[in-house]
Amino acid sequence: MNIVLLGKPGAGKGSVSEFLQKEYGLFHLSTGELCRKHIKEKTSLGVEIEKFISSGQLVPFNLIMQILKNELDKNVKTNYIFDGFPRNISQAKELDNLIKVDMVLLVDVPNHIILDRISKRRICTSCHKVYSVDNVKNNTCLSCGGMLEFRKDDNLETAKHRIELYEQETQPLVDYYKNKIFVVDNSGKPQETLKKLKAITDIVFQK
Numbered sequence: 001m002n003i004v005l006l007g008k009p010g011a012g013k014g015s016v017s018e019f020l021q022k023e024y025g026l027f028h029l030s031t032g033e034l035c036r037k038h039i040k041e042k043t044s045l046g047v048e049i050e051k052f053i054s055s056g057q058l059v060p061f062n063l064i065m066q067i068l069k070n071e072l073d074k075n076v077k078t079n080y081i082f083d084g085f086p087r088n089i090s091q092a093k094e095l096d097n098l099i100k101v102d103m104v105l106l107v108d109v110p111n112h113i114i115l116d117r118i119s120k121r122r123i124c125t126s127c128h129k130v131y132s133v134d135n136v137k138n139n140t141c142l143s144c145g146g147m148l149e150f151r152k153d154d155n156l157e158t159a160k161h162r163i164e165l166y167e168q169e170t171q172p173l174v175d176y177y178k179n180k181i182f183v184v185d186n187s188g189k190p191q192e193t194l195k196k197l198k199a200i201t202d203i204v205f206q207k
């Protein structure tokens with residue numbers, strides 16, 4: 001089973017992925033995380049993509065495809081959660097050439113809630129777990145004790161730009177995937193979302 005997650009920046013694709021990983025043993029592949037890893041490790045790809053990420057632009061097609069293919073080559077090409085990929089129709093077509101997308105989940109949250117969540121988002125510099133400042137103390141990761149930091153591209157201006165970019169580039173994928181898409185509302189509490197999500201995935205996984 002390969003699942004594509006759609007949703008604006010800050011919609012909670014990471015939390016949904018975590019649930020799917022635990023519940024169904026799927027492999028989480030986040031292109032954003034892979035990009036940040038390349039930048040941190042200063043690989044040649046990392047040096048090339050840094051300016052796009054920090055200004056909230058999409059990484060150019062050829063570079064993001066290299067990053068994705070490098071990762072897919074390491075594993076059997078099934079049981080993935082694609083988080084942050086595809087982000088436009090060209091990427092979706094390319095993904096269709098590489099693997100079979102079985103199901104698409106759109107994580108849906110209104111913009112005003114998203115901007116509030118992004119302003120509170122912190123990420124662990126060691127294990128990359130994501131938190132809200134409301135749920136942590138001393139800027140420390142509850143999972144590994146690592147230091148939490150504010151993502152450079154999470155400032156208000158860049159976040160607004162990323163939401164606009166999503167609306168222009170990524171939203172058309174809802175129609176592209178219309179035969180296999182499910183919408184899960186994530187504007188409420190995490191437990192409520194997980195309940196709605198489980199109702200969807202239990203049906204799909206038992207098919």
Ligand code: ADP
Pocket residue numbers: 008009010030031032033035052053054056057058059060064083084085086087091153162
């Ligand atoms: P968010 O969902 O909050 O935007 P991500 O971690 O998915 O965060 O992505 C962070 C950044 O990484 C994006 O703004 C973009 O610059 C780059 N990126 C991630 N995935 C892709 C992709 N599929 N195509 C182009 N750029 C990407």
